[in-house]
Amino acid sequence: MTWKIRYSREFYKELAQIPANTRRQIEVFVFDPLLQENPLAFSKIEKLVGHDQYYKVRFGKYRLGLRIDKDQKILEFRRARHRKDIYRKFP
Secondary structure, three states: OOOEEEEOHHHHHHHHOOOHHHHHHHHHHHOOHHHHOOHHHOOOEEEOOOOOOEEEEEEOOEEEEEEEEOOOOEEEEEEEEEOOOHHHHOO
8 A cells, every 4th residue: 555645735835935956856855756655765754753753854954844644654744944943833
């Protein structure tokens, strides 16, 4: 069974505000078809300390906040913000 990938409305809005060169790198990662096979195989995804289902992905000065439900096989991208702001809004 492949993973279901979801994107929140906030994720799309915040992604549009990221500078173009970094946004291209993020888009290649986020919309990669291989991500549906097994997202946990990617070494870029790191677990947030103190949270069971929340993870982060680093791209320079920007971070992606995501939630992974291993039982339901759902990967949900929730936030895309600068590193100084993301932990105020996520999780």
